[in-house]
Structure formats: structure tokens, C-alpha cells
Ligand SMILES: Nc1ncnc2c1ncn2[C@@H]1O[C@H](COP(=O)(O)OP(=O)(O)OP(=O)(O)O)[C@@H](O)[C@H]1O
């Protein structure tokens with residue numbers, strides 16, 4: 001059951017026993033509860049029943065209970081009623097397509113799946129088709145063209161954010177092709193994917209899992225899949241000159257996070273610690289980049305990036321702003337009859353330009369890059385960190401890891417937007433694809449010279465975009481938010497009081 005569900009119509013209420021202790025046990029439509037009561041003699045055992053138990057820090061565990069009761073007929077009524085209720089829940093997946101990345105994170109994806117997840121899926125009678133990927137983009141390409149998607153109720157990836165991104169790209173592409181839509185047009189209203197995606201975390205950052213479940217724990221994620229949770233999520237499309245580049249669901253970052261990623265890709269052999277190493281190195285390097293950011297502010301939505309409230313399970317902000325606020329982007333442009341609409345422009349020197357479509361919370365930064373961002377409100381938080389001293393940038397970065405507000409600094413600004421564009425300074429007169437690529441090439445050559453002659457002080461003119469952990473091939477981009485384009489087997493992070501108010505809540 002979801003925490004938003006009211007415990008609904010009571011189907012059965014009996015006095016049953018667990019070992020020598022008597023309980024009042026009730027079954028409503030999707031909730032089994034039991035409360036201790038005074039003892040009385042009982043004899044007939046049920047079969048052991050599995051249920052979900054909530055533990056510390058958003059973790060879930062599978063537990064089992066065996067009830068006994070004095071009357072064989074009553075025992076049968078209970079077993080029958082529970083089986084009937086379970087069969088009536090249509091949101092639970094029966095058949096899953098599973099991709100395992102054996103090389104993500106600490107290279108434990110295969111072991112994690114076999115030891116912790118497969119036994120739970122078997123117990124829940126979920127049939128699985130498992131594909132261990134053999135190369136990068138194997139899962140994406142299989143989903144785009146080969147996978148028989150009608151046979152499945154969901155797709156699961158075992159890996160990190162990069163592996164999740166492959167699944168997202170495969171599913172979105174396939175869905176648009178099936179709807180005869182053109183992914184190269186940034187103005188196309190895309191069709192939402194019907195299959196839900198499950199994430200078994202086995203990567204280096206796993207920020208999408210952490211920000212939608214509250215923990216990176218394979219068993220917890222498997223249980224969210226089994227109970228059939230559903231969490232819609234916004235997706236940004238990224239284009240260059242009307243050519244599709246990629247989709248992003250978490251961080252799209254130029255400057256600091258782009259440079260960290262570029263540097264860390266050469267250190268993949270280090271595993272997850274590569275990000276700490278490259279993070280420190282890029283902090284010391286302290287490069288800034290010039291360019292122009294234009295954006296369309298989100299209008300008519302509730303919530304701001306500076307709110308104290310967080311996006312949590314059953315989020316009212318997401319409910320209010322959905323289902324399709326991204327269409328406001330088109331409305332703005334047409335309403336203003338050829339004027340610039342509500343577009344705003346900022347030119348400057350930036351240490352970082354980050355767009356966070358969700359909080360991007362992860363173990364490195366438990367509140368995330370934009371703590372008040374929402375999973376499914378149709379907006380992204382555009383964070384601009386202007387050129388400042390190393391000391392000030394460190395203050396900003398450290399605030400990602402403590403309770404202080406990382407936006408409460410005079411060189412940082414944040415805007416909730418539905419669309420934005422970026423143009424690096426040296427691209428402004430010639431924004432064609434060739435020049436962009438040529439400049440990227442030059443940057444690499446200069447980068448090499450500067451590494452060889454650190455005293456020359458020559459800074460690169462360009463950074464790269466870090467798009468959910470992948471490097472984009474272009475720097476001049478057009479980004480648009482598509483509200484709720486995908487769905488996850490998750491329910492958002494639960495507030496502690498959601499379950500403290502209930503007695504023995506169990507998803508059966
Ligand atoms: N069999 C494979 N061999 C090599 N690379 C693969 C294979 N399967 C998938 N990949 C690629 O590996 C990359 C990294 O994988 P993944 O995201 O699972 O781990 P990670 O990068 O360590 O974690 P995170 O993305 O959370 O930081 C992905 O971009 C994916 O395309």
C-alpha cells in the first residue's frame with residue numbers, strides 16, 4: 001500500500017496468534033495489521049506470510065509471520081481473503097526485463113542481483129528475463145529496437161546512474177518512435193513511457209535511487225518493485241541546433257561538475273573514489289567559463305528553489321504543478337507574438353552552471369544540489385555560480401554537505417525554469433556544429449599544453465556538460481523540461497511520521 005492510501009474497507013477482523021501471543025488482526029483492501037491483545041487458546045496455523053517491514057533510514061526488509069487460530073474454517077477464510085486481495089492488486093509487476101551492468105560502481109552488480117534481489121523476485125512469483133550487458137549502450141540499443149516490450153510490466157537496471165540513463169534513453173526513444181514523434185525537434189510534446197523502471201543500485205553515485213527512495217539499498221529497491229510502487233519523474237531533453245543530444249533526469253552541469261566528470265572518466269579504474277580525487281583536483285584548478293544563459297522561468301507553479309519544504313512521498317507541489325506544466329514553455333512563446341516572451345538572459349563568468357531536475361541527493365550530498373527541487377513538477381532548478389574566490393567556492397561546495405543554505409551567497413543564484421539555453425562566449429557568433437567541435441578540439445590541445453606548462457596561466461575557454469554522468473559532445477545547448485515523462489518503481493522519500501502513525505503497517 002502507499003502511505004497516502006487510507007486504510008480502506010475492513011474485510012476481516014479476528015483474534016489470531018503469533019506463537020503464544022494473541023493479536024487482533026485486520027485485513028482491509030491492501031493492508032494487514034495486527035495489534036497485541038489478551039491471550040486465548042488458538043491452534044490452527046496459517047502458512048508463513050511475507051510482509052514489508054520498515055527499518056532505519058528508509059530501508060525496507062522482508063519479514064515473515066505465521067498466524068494461528070482456533071477454527072479451521074476461519075483459517076481458510078483468512079488464507080482465501082489474503083490471496084484474493086493480492087490477486088486484485090494490478091499495480092504489481094509479474095514479468096520484468098532486467099539489465100545488469102557487470103562493470104558499474106565496484107563491479108558487484110551481478111553478485112548483488114543474484115544474492116539479494118533474485119530470491120525476492122522468485123518469492124514474489126515475478127518472472128524475469130535477465131540480460132548481463134556486454135558493452136556500453138547494449139541495454140539502450142536493445143530497448144530501442146529488439147526488446148519485446150509487450151511481454152513485460154517493467155524494466156529494471158542493476159547499476160548506477162549511467163545504466164539508468166541507458167534505460168531511460170532506450171525507453172523514451174522507443175516510445176516516441178511508436179508515437180511517430182520526432183526526437184530531434186525540441187518543441188515536440190513527447191509521449192510518456194508506460195513501462196515503469198526499477199533501479200537496483202550498484203553504481204558509484206546512484207543519485208536517482210537515493211533521491212527517489214531515500215537510501216541506496218538493493219533489497220529496499222527490490223521490495224519497492226515487488227509492491228508495485230509508481231513515481232513519475234521529469235526528464236529534460238537537450239538539443240543543439242535542432243539536433244537531439246541526450247535526456248537528463250538529475251544533474252546537467254557545466255564548469256565544475258563537467259570538469260570533474262571529464263577528469264574522473266580517465267580514472268574509472270579507481271572505482272567510486274575517482275569522483276573525490278577529481279573533485280579535489282578541479283576545486284584546486286578553479287576554472288571559470290564565460291557564456292550566456294537564457295531561461296524561461298516557471299510560471300503558475302507553487303514552490304521555489306529556496307523553500308524549506310522538501311519533495312516527499314505524495315508531494316502536494318508535484319500534484320499541483322502536474323501533469324503537464326512543461327507545455328507552459330510553448331504557451332509563453334506563442335502568447336508574446338514573436339517577442340522574446342518571458343525569456344531572461346544572463347551573461348557572465350561562471351564556475352558552475354547546474355540544472356537539477358530533482359534534488360540530486362546522494363550519499364556524498366544527502367540534501368543534494370538543489371534540496372527543494374521536485375521529482376515531478378515539470379521544472380528544473382537552474383543554479384548559477386559566478387566567478388568567485390577559491391575560499392568562497394569552497395564555502396558553497398561544503399554547504400552541499402551540511403545544513404547551511406548553499407544558495408545564500410552573493411555569487412550564487414537559482415531560478416526555477418521550464419526551459420533554458422546556454423551559449424559559450426566564443427561560440428556566440430558562430431554557433432554551428434563544426435565550430436563547436438573544433439573549439440572543443442582546441443580546448444583539449446590547450447589543456448594538454450597547460451598541463452605541460454602549468455606556469456603559463458592559460459585557462460581553457462570551454463568546459464563540458466556533465467549530463468547525468470555522461471559528457472555531452474556540444475557546449476551550446478537548448479534544454480526543455482518534459483513533465484513526468486517516465487515512471488519509476490518508487491514512491492518518493494517517505495516522511496518518518498507517515499509510518500509512525502500506523503500500527504504494524506504491512507504491504508502484503
Ligand atoms: N558491459 C559493459 N561494459 C562496459 N560499460 C558498460 C557495460 N554496461 C554498461 N556500461 C556503461 O557503464 C557506464 C557506467 O555504469 P554505471 O552507471 O552502472 O556505474 P557508475 O558510473 O560507476 O555509477 P554512477 O553512474 O552512479 O556514477 C554506463 O554509462 C554504461 O553505459
Ligand SMILES: CCCCCCCCCCCCC/C=C/[C@@H](O)[C@H](CO)NC(=O)CCCCC
Nearest residue numbers: 161205207250251275279360365397400468469
Ligand atoms: C572540495 C569539497 C567538495 C565537496 C563537494 C560535495 C558536493 C557533492 C555534490 C554531489 C552531487 C552529485 C550529483 C549527481 C550527479 C550524477 O548525475 C552523476 C552520475 O552519477 N555523478 C557525478 O557526476 C559525480 C559528481 C561527483 C562530484 C564530486
Ligand SMILES: [Ca+2]
Nearest residue numbers: 234357374379
Ligand atoms: Ca523537477
